[in-house]
Amino acid sequence: MRYSTNPVSNVNHANATAGKAARSLHAERRHVRPTCAVAAIAVLLATTGCLNPNLVNATSGGLYPVAPGDEPFLLVRVINDTSATLEEVPIVYDNGFAPPAFTIRNLSPGGRETGVLLNWPVFQVAIGSLADPMSPAILAVFPDGSTNLAPFGRAPLRAGIEYERGDTIIFRISENNVSPVAISVSAGLIDGDTEPASYSRGNPFETVRLILQENGFVDVLTPGQITTP
Amino acid sequence: MRDRSIRTPGVLAAVVAVGLGMLTGCVGSLNPALVNSLGGNTASAIDNPEGSLLIVVMNRTDAAALTVLDIQKDGGGTVPLSLLTRPNTVLNDLDHVIVHQDCDVARIDFREIEVVTSAGSIPVPFALPPLIAGTSIFCGEVVAITIDGAAPNVFATVAVY
Incomplete structure (x- = not known):
């Protein structure tokens, strides 16, 4: 057992x-x-x-601003979504003085994006000409060596109507098979009012205003008066 | 008795994924910065920017100044910048220029700075190493280039804020 x-x-x-x-x-x-x-x-x-914080910011915001918001600027960005190198993209605007221009040169498909931050007020903004939207403005050189001169193709954007202080305007230049010049311009807007009041990783628009102020470029701080046409 | 189903890996993983997605912004519906279209053109393909990197050139001299930079992007492309600023004046705001870059910048190379006088172009001596993203420059910062002095004794300083 x-x-x-x-x-x-x-x-x-x-x-x-x-x-x-x-x-x-x-x-x-x-x-x-x-x-x-x-x-x-x-x-x-x-x-x-x-x-990636940059992607996070692009999708949910809150880390870095993507529009000037409360700061006295207008941001104008140009995106090259073509296979061509944009040899010239003249951003023209009216700020009450003789119409100045900021010409973006040699913006390749790899470079893709750049922009200019304009002091407010900016009464009108366009590519090429404020008076003639159909004038050839954008010089594009395609990989096969062919060149095209494309017009902006629309009336200038106006303060108080299409945009306000603190906004971001995005000009996207893309290929267009039905256009005789093969490229066309789309315009987009980021409303500065949609920007958060604060950012967890700093605000370069506020920083650059303070830098200009400290270096004696006080004219940027002059508040502009925009009269809606 | 505790509900054991929530302890299963699949459910837990899903909860964590959604939570992380919301925290990190991977859920597109949380996007507050929608890009609107202007006029009749579609803006559906316009990217929301990742953030902003600003480059400001301030000309404090009485001559026009040319600043040449190369912005190298993460994807390998380069944006060459030739920034012309007018002589310093209170009459207009062309004595400084502010360039915006999306935060896909990999490095910034300083090529040359020169002032343009009636006697010709005078190169501004400077020795600036490139600014490398993630090391000497980060998204959300401002690169400030100040050109100062009186020709021919002109100098340039660069600071990152």
């Missing part, structure tokens, strides 16, 4: 040990699996750019 019991007892003891080990392993797996899943998701998010 003892012999018959002991083996059983031994077997039972072995089974109990194995069962405990199995339960322990199972419990450990239950804890490890979620940890691995969370780690995998974190790695996935990090590698796909979701934890």
Whole structure:
């Protein structure tokens, strides 16, 4: 009996040990699996750019401003979404003096984006000409060597109507197969009023205003008066 | 008794994914800075910018100044900038210029600075190393270039704020 019991007892003891080990392993797996899943998701998010602060800002905002907001500027950005190099994109604007221009040169598809921050007030802004929207303005050189001169193709944008102080205007230049000059201009706006009151990583528009102020460029601080036509 | 279903990896992973997505902005519906279209053209393909990096050139001399920079982007492309500023005056605001870049800048190389006088162009001596994104410059900052002095004794300083 003892012999018959002991083996059983031994077997039972072995089974109990194995069962405990199995339960322990199972419990450990239950804890490890979620940890691995969370780690995998974190790695996935990090590698796909979701934890990139620039992308975060582009999608949810709050880190850096994308429009001047309360600051006395108008931001004009140009995006090259063509296969051509934009040899000349003359941004023309009216600020009450002789119409000045800021010409963007050699904006390649790789360079893609640049812009100019204009002191407020800016009464009108366009590409090429404030008087003639159909005048050839944008000089584009395509990879095959062909060149095109494209007009802005629309009336100048006006303060108080299409934009306000603190906004961002985006001119996107893209290829257009139905256009005789192969490219066309789309305009977009980021309303400065939609910008948050503060940013977790600084506000370059506020910084640049303070820099100008400290260096004696006080004219930028002169508040502009815009009369809506 | 605790609900064991929430402890399953799939559910937990989903909850974490949504939570992280909301925290990091990967959910597009949380975007407060929608880009609106102006006029009849579609703006659906216009990207929301990632952020702003500003370069300001301030000319405090009585001569026009030319500042030449190269902005190298993350994608390998380059934006060459030739920034002309008029002589310092209170009569207009062309004595300074502010350039905007999206935050996909990899580095900024300073090529040359010169002032233009009636006697010709005078190069402004400077020795500036390139500004490298993530090391010497970050998204949301301002690169301030100040050109000062009286020709021919003109100098340039660069600071990052």
